[in-house]
Amino acid sequence: MKEITERDKFGTSDFFGIFINGYNDGQQDFRFFVSTAGTQMDCLATESGEDYSWDGIWYSNVNLTDYGWTVEMKIPYAALRFSEQKEQIWGVNFFREIRRDRQKFTWNRIDNKIGNTITQAGILEGIQDIKPPTRLFLIPYSSYYINNNKANGTNTEFKAGMDIKYGINDSFTLDAILVPDFGQTAFDNVVLNLGPFEQQFNENRPFFTEGTDMFNKGSLLYSRRIGGSPSTSPDVGENEEIQQYPSRINLINAVKISGRTSKGLGIGVMNAVTEKAEATIRNSETGAIRSEVVEPLANYNILVLDQRFRKNSSVSVVNTSVIREGAFRDANVSAFLFDLNTKANTYNLSGNVKFSHVNDFDGNKNGYTAYLNFGKTSGNYRFSTNASYISDQYDINDLGIIFMTNYHNLTFNSSYRILNPNKTFNTFKISTITYTELENVTGKPQEASLEFNLETTDKKNHYFGAGFLVSPFETFDFYQPRKDGRYVYNPKY
Incomplete structure (x- = not known):
């Protein structure tokens, strides 16, 4: 075919x-x-x-x-x-x-x-008698923009910069972008978001999508934060209106180094610097115009150390930080991760502990989360059970993204499958998933579900599947009302 x-x-x-x-x-x-x-x-x-x-x-x-x-x-x-x-x-x-x-x-x-x-x-x-070749790629660019509208007339802008990729040795690679221009990357689709959480967008910039497996460990990096929208809004007084507000922050440069040693130690370091951005405010009575910093010069960092052993297990340490110039918000997140498998890859024990620290105008905020999972990962019958806890002050949103905090949950999954075709089926799998999530303070269930699925393919590779989902308890949504102390009641079904 x-x-x-x-x-x-x-x-x-x-x-x-x-x-x-x-x-x-x-x-x-x-x-x-x-x-x-x-x-x-x-x-x-x-x-x-x-x-x-x-x-x-x-x-x-x-x-x-x-x-x-x-x-x-x-x-x-x-x-x-x-x-x-x-x-x-x-x-x-x-x-x-x-x-x-x-x-x-x-x-x-x-x-x-x-x-x-x-x-x-x-x-x-x-x-x-073979040697790794020199890996050096220099990709310069230049671009010229012309914008014309009735209000502001014609504006022109010239940009130039360079992408660099260099193989430091046989194990480590350096990537850098100098004065980048992402004008040729795909635009985000317009989304009408009526939910209580921010919209998460895909990353389309090549620097932040290529060779980033190391930096994604621990799910602490949401690279759209780098060069995203400003972190603050201007203070607007009486008779004042915002005349101009930057939708995006310009990225000055970014560098990442990643690789793994012959002893199995993976190292990843990323640094990015964004420039200062200002909003323009106009007084409607006097006509006076002033500017206010809505995003200072900022430095974004991530460090990953990942030690692998026995070809199937690893222990990792991750740290991310955002340092903003002046009296603006700073943030730091640290994580310890482990993923342990038996020699035959029959059983898995994995988990993590993460701590966040935010220094904001209102003082310091500290939070944490913990996760533990155990399961059987091979054979006809497989299962996993895991639990997690997230405190209400846990916050990684300066360089990462998280929607919900202040809850704990418990999950149990089990499945049975055939590993070789038989007289009737090429594949056959039955699975069940149970999930319970409770709010930390009140102990009320935010989510409770029991799911059953059946998936098969016959000898002609026709797919057949069926399943059902039930919620055996009433649940409470504390996020949709967007006000403390209120919730949306969801009956069981």
Whole structure:
């Protein structure tokens, strides 16, 4: 089957792929795919999943014949990461999917009883006397803008800057943007938001989407905060009106360094600086115009240390901070994370503890959250149970995003699935999910649900599914009224 798609979109085509790990450490694969239509797909794969925002430079060619199709792939060393050792052992696997009947084939067997595929690569030996190439990319840019309207006439603006990507060594990469212009990135869709929480938008700026897997640990980074809207509003007196208010803060520069040592220690450092922004206020009686700082010069930082061991477990420390010039709001968040798996990837124990500190006009605010999960992650029968607690003062919204605080919850999931096709089904899965969430102060349930799902595919790959969801208790929404002490009552169903 063949379907022409844009890059990184598989569509309904057959495709072939190669997975390469230059360190054979079970930590990260570079994956390259080619479809029968000649479309390239590539990603970085970790235990967290596949990141298709990464785009390497490599070459491929497809030839369709009367008996099938062939593919040629040429992958430069610059698109990979490997050590400087004289003799090397790489982890490699080859993958093929036949779309018409959903069959998947691998060169080295992947056991679907185990959820993690990057630890199941084959071994490629005999690689000798190769050296990582110099990885240096300089991408300058310039742009010229012309804006014309009846009120302000014609305004012009010239911008110039540069993107830099440099391989410090075989393990670490530096990315930098100097005086960036994101005028060519995709715009956000217009959304009518009537809910109690802010709208979360996707990140479209390449610097903040490429190679950011390390910085996403702990879910403390919402990069749209950097260069977003001002953090304060001007004080408007009697007979005054806001004449001009900046919708976005200009980014001066940003730098990130990330990589992983041969001992499994991942290090990520990111820094960004945004310029001062002012609002213009006009007195309607006197005509006097004044300006007021609504966002000072600000420095955004994130540091990540992630130690992996046994190819399937990790312990991490994350810190984020926002430092604003003058008497403006500053924030700091620290987190400790762990993800532990048994040697056979049968059981998992994971969790985290996070602390937030905010220094605002009204004084200091300290908050915390804790999370613990235990589960069986392989085999026909799987389960997980987890609990979390979030204090009312926990706040990561200067560099992250969080909607709800001041609650604790408990979740239990269980499922049964077949791992190999039988006479009736190719796949079969039954799962249940129970979730209870309570407000910290009153102890009233904010959410309570019991969910049941059935998913199957028959021998012709037809999908059949069914499910139901019930809420066995009445619940209380403390957020929708937007006023302390009030709530919306939701009956059970």
